[in-house]
Amino acid sequence: MNEQAPIYLRQIEVGPMANFVYLIGDTDTRECVLVDPAWEVDQVVDLAEKDGYTVTGGLVTHWHPDHTNQVERLLDRVKGKLYVHADEEEILSKLVGRSEVQKTVGGDVLEVGSVKVRFVHTPGHTPGSQCFLVQVPGDEAALVSGDTLFIGACGRTDFPKGSPEDMYRSLDRQKALPDKTVLLPGHNYADRPISTIKDEKETNPMLLFPSMEDFVQAHVARRRT
Numbered sequence: 001m002n003e004q005a006p007i008y009l010r011q012i013e014v015g016p017m018a019n020f021v022y023l024i025g026d027t028d029t030r031e032c033v034l035v036d037p038a039w040e041v042d043q044v045v046d047l048a049e050k051d052g053y054t055v056t057g058g059l060v061t062h063w064h065p066d067h068t069n070q071v072e073r074l075l076d077r078v079k080g081k082l083y084v085h086a087d088e089e090e091i092l093s094k095l096v097g098r099s100e101v102q103k104t105v106g107g108d109v110l111e112v113g114s115v116k117v118r119f120v121h122t123p124g125h126t127p128g129s130q131c132f133l134v135q136v137p138g139d140e141a142a143l144v145s146g147d148t149l150f151i152g153a154c155g156r157t158d159f160p161k162g163s164p165e166d167m168y169r170s171l172d173r174q175k176a177l178p179d180k181t182v183l184l185p186g187h188n189y190a191d192r193p194i195s196t197i198k199d200e201k202e203t204n205p206m207l208l209f210p211s212m213e214d215f216v217q218a219h220v221a222r223r224r225t
Contacts, residue, residue: 007115008032008053009134009142011184011193015039017066018188022144023048023055024134026113033112035059035132035144036067036186037074037082045077057081059110059117061146061186062129063088064159068095075100083110085121088128104130122148122174124167125155131174133181142182143197149174149183151190154206157219164219168212175201 008025021044025032032053034044037060048055057080060068071082071092081102084092089103106121118133125147132144147155148170157164179198201207209215 006113007134008051010047010051012044012047013188013193014044015066019066020184020186020188020193022184023053024059024112024115024117024132024144025053026115029113030054031056031113033057033059033080033110033117034074034078036061036146037071038065038067038069041070041073041077045074054078055080056112057083059132059144060084060088060092061131061144061148062126063091063095064126064147067146067186068092072096072098083119085119085128085130087123088126091128106130120173122146122170124148124157124163124165124170126159127161127163127166129155129170133177140180140182141178142184143174143177144184144186145174146186148186149200149204149206150185150187151183151192151195151200152204153189154204155186164216165212167219168209168215171207175207 006027010023022035023032030053037058045055055078058074083102086103093101104119108119110117116135120131122129122131134142157167177197181197183195
């Protein structure tokens with residue numbers, strides 16, 4: 001993305017499962033949010049503060065523990081809101097027992113200074129999976145995709161309440177994003193940490209199935225192996 005744009009965007013690998021967490025903020029107001037507070041929250045918040053930023057809240061792509069195992073620590077430290085899709089708000093609220101959990105729906109927009117983060121509901125991996133489309137006026141967008149769209153792959157659909165049908169529809173919507181949209185996945189599973197929607201449409205086998213039926217059959221077959 002344009003280095004002159006008013007955006008602070010850092011990708012940090014944490015934990016034993018090659019998770020990516022993200023800091024998204026405004027270079028003028030010096031505030032930011034942390035995506036998927038897990039594993040090393042103190043170190044990530046320390047990093048933001050070293051860069052001169054104040055973490056004002058957290059965003060959750062989905063409830064799985066490898067993405068949320070330190071939400072309580074984040075809320076203790078930053079005294080902000082934790083934004084979770086409505087389909088998983090009850091799960092997170094029970095897990096953390098906190099009033100700071102704020103439910104979202106697809107299409108909601110969070111403003112972090114002048115940086116707009118649009119919530120995109122992308123069920124399939126879990127019912128409440130969501131991605132975050134980061135938009136800055138005059139600059140390319142970036143999609144923080146959690147465990148929905150990976151570089152060269154997509155998230156698993158064989159967990160409880162996972163759905164290959166929903167995943168296909170979610171991926172189909174992401175294919176409609178502008179080609180230059182930067183892809184920022186939830187795990188470091190590829191030979192590079194970032195991609196673009198254009199590259200994924202051309203090379204990602206999960207985006208190349210001709211129909212939902214073919215996609216679902218491939219996922220069912222994979223479960224049997």
